[in-house]
Amino acid sequence: MRTRxxxxxxxxxxxxxxxxxxxxxxxxxxxxxxxPNMGICVACFERDIAGALGLHRAAFVQxxxxxxxxxxxxxxxxxxxxxxxxxxxxSAPIVRFVLGILAMIGALAFLGCPWRALLRLAGGDLNAITxxxxxxxxxxxxxxxxxxxxxxxxxxxxxxxxGWIMPVIMMILFLLLVFRPKFxxxxxxxxxxxxxxxxxxxxFLSLLAGLFIGFLAQRTRFCTMGxxxxxxxxxxxxxxxxxxxxxxxxxxxxFTLGAVRFGFSPQPVAHGAHLWNFLGMALAGxxxxxxxxxxxxxxxxxxxxxxxxxxxxxxxxxxxGISHNFNLAGKPDGVVAGVVNAGGLPVEGMIAVAAGLAxxxxxxxxxxxxx
Amino acid sequence: MxxxxxxxxxxxxxxxxxxKKAIDEGNFPVEVTVDTVTSRENVRRMAENGGCRVRxxxxxxxxxxxITR
Numbered sequence: 202m203r204t205r206x207x208x209x210x211x212x213x214x215x216x217x218x219x220x221x222x223x224x225x226x227x228x229x230x231x232x233x234x235x236x237p238n239m240g241i242c243v244a245c246f247e248r249d250i251a252g253a254l255g256l257h258r259a260a261f262v263q264x265x266x267x268x269x270x271x272x273x274x275x276x277x278x279x280x281x282x283x284x285x286x287x288x289x290x291x292s293a294p295i296v297r298f299v300l301g302i303l304a305m306i307g308a309l310a311f312l313g314c315p316w317r318a319l320l321r322l323a324g325g326d327l328n329a330i331t332x333x334x335x336x337x338x339x340x341x342x343x344x345x346x347x348x349x350x351x352x353x354x355x356x357x358x359x360x361x362x363x364g365w366i367m368p369v370i371m372m373i374l375f376l377l378l379v380f381r382p383k384f385x386x387x388x389x390x391x392x393x394x395x396x397x398x399x400x401x402x403x404x405f406l407s408l409l410a411g412l413f414i415g416f417l418a419q420r421t422r423f424c425t426m427g428x429x430x431x432x433x434x435x436x437x438x439x440x441x442x443x444x445x446x447x448x449x450x451x452x453x454x455x456f457t458l459g460a461v462r463f464g465f466s467p468q469p470v471a472h473g474a475h476l477w478n479f480l481g482m483a484l485a486g487x488x489x490x491x492x493x494x495x496x497x498x499x500x501x502x503x504x505x506x507x508x509x510x511x512x513x514x515x516x517x518x519x520x521x522g523i524s525h526n527f528n529l530a531g532k533p534d535g536v537v538a539g540v541v542n543a544g545g546l547p548v549e550g551m552i553a554v555a556a557g558l559a560x561x562x563x564x565x566x567x568x569x570x571x572x
Numbered sequence: 573m574x575x576x577x578x579x580x581x582x583x584x585x586x587x588x589x590x591x592k593k594a595i596d597e598g599n600f601p602v603e604v605t606v607d608t609v610t611s612r613e614n615v616r617r618m619a620e621n622g623g624c625r626v627r628x629x630x631x632x633x634x635x636x637x638x639i640t641r
Contacts, residue, residue, distance in 0.1 A: 211613050285609050287633075292583060347589060355581030358607075358633070422610050427584065434585060435592065435618060493583040509583070 220443035224450030233402035237469035242317035256522035261396025271411015276504025288364025290508030301516020310481025335482035343490025364506030472544035
């Protein structure tokens, strides 16, 4: 029975089913209260968690997102049930941490991870096209590094308890969300009263959706970055068919709910600085490729005991803190009294994205083995 | 004869890249050792898509994929 389920999830119909379920759930989460075109955004949601913990003080984006917790724990449950939980760590953790920081800086320049780029497109936000083009470019550069022998080296088997650290962190976050303790007068936790951070589906819905997606994604190895990488590297469309299913399913649900509005501006939590949308996502795509997985995939790997993926995810949380504290994040378009107030990327953000690309290139060039 | 590839502990997609390189060199049978189910599936899919036959031997926490043309 277990083997048969494993075979199904490894098959083409399996990955398509997973992608479609993610697309449907993401669009429904938007209906249930999550921010527009942000039913699920791994980068944004990790950024919101960083905000709730006070790692940055951008008042509009602070909330402990149960979807992220669900991703890790859903993957943990799947890995335990199918005997795939395997604690491992030690493949250049500091490099992965830095890649996580850079990936977040790039994603927040664009205002979304690959998941949200797809959901933005499904909602009619045409800025997502430049973002996805940038993502492809970044992955393409990463593939060139992979072909020329780039590797972060082997991980090692480690104590099972080490593999449990990330799931336990998620359980603690969940307790903080439910009980909302206050630490000192002006201390954490912080929950947005306005803006995207204040918009969320009911906690149990978010958590259930997260758990379900985490379970499916662990079984199918769903990965947005991997989908493009595999096409470029070996013309393998397996993961790409799952990602296409996500886009199509989310589009269909959005159309049915009347949630599609085509155009460039104004779009919810988005800006139309095309060059920086492109370069921001190029940075994110390159960092994901060098680290071996999109931000969602890193959470699923962390759930099945991969300590290196956990380090990358924590790097992204810290990166969100850096991004907002140092004014590196993109500013969304706003509408004041019917007039569009164009957002964009602050100069600090432009410098950070350029520097991030240079750092990724340095990592890619200097960490190669002769294949 | 044949070629051995130790891809244990390597993250995606390196086991596949190493296995593909060995297959392209043509020294069959190619034996690829991996330590995650994900790598096992990825290497198997790549090899089978490339017209190879794959047999898997499972040992403590590891999988050995024996790839033949």
